[in-house]
């Protein structure tokens with residue numbers, strides 16, 4: 207018996223099983239948040255099939271009226287993240303989660319959970335919103351008192367771990383770092399950009415971050431890159447901001 211054609215078909219089937227369907231949707235973590243909701247609104251307006259991972263306690267107000275699917279869980283529970291991917295087919299994951307500083311390495315753990323599940327769900331791209339100053343990047347900003355805020359330096363190392371975990375998944379990853387974001391709802395100044403210069407640090411609006419997210423979605427030019435989202439025309443603190 208010539209077993210080679212059968213083997214080739216078997217290998218093809220295995221490969222196809224890991225491929226996202228062309229119309230597979232996007233799974234968004236942090237979609238109820240200020241940046242996440244802005245991203246979700248734009249994805250829906252763009253006709254995308256969107257699933258939002260929410261906590262049982264999440265306020266869905268920002269997403270009211272939007273045609274999205276929800277999956278409920280807490281990212282710190284590995285089983286909940288696994289459940290979000292189980293039997294699903296997503297072509298992209300967008301991570302816009304932000305958590306308060308605690309004793310647990312939140313970004314390290316949760317990114318490991320996502321990275322472990324995403325390949326089998328056919329994910330072709332991860333877009334991760336991270337932080338300027340992650341890990342070694344802190345050395346680019348010697349004037350920033352990273353040690354003054356308790357836990358901040360450890361949080362920045364936690365951010366770096368998440369970046370490494372997503373990249374190590376083998377899935378093309380886009381990292382968009384921001385530093386200080388202007389208040390929710392601030393319109394774009396029209397002067398924002400994504401820079402590959404990792405010594406850049408300026409404020410940014412969430413609207414611009416959302417626009418950049420959609421520009422990078424399915425865009426191979428963004429894959430494998432670490433961007434700093436910058437708008438040199440914005441100051442800190444914003445006018446009227448305490």
Ligand SMILES: NC(=O)c1ccc[n+]([C@@H]2O[C@H](COP(=O)([O-])OP(=O)(O)OC[C@H]3O[C@@H](n4cnc5c(N)ncnc54)[C@H](OP(=O)(O)O)[C@@H]3O)[C@@H](O)[C@H]2O)c1
Pocket residue numbers: 235236237238239240241242259260261263264265279280281282301302303304305335336337338384385386387412
């Ligand atoms: N804000 C800043 O100054 C700043 C600075 C640097 C980087 N960033 C990055 O920018 C992005 C967006 O920031 P943002 O200020 O717009 O965020 P945000 O409004 O605080 O929203 C945070 C989101 O994360 C979700 N979340 C938190 N813990 C979770 C958990 N255990 N399981 C599942 N979801 C959880 C929240 O869900 P609930 O609705 O349930 O709370 C919410 O949807 C983040 O990626 C952050 O790392 C922000």
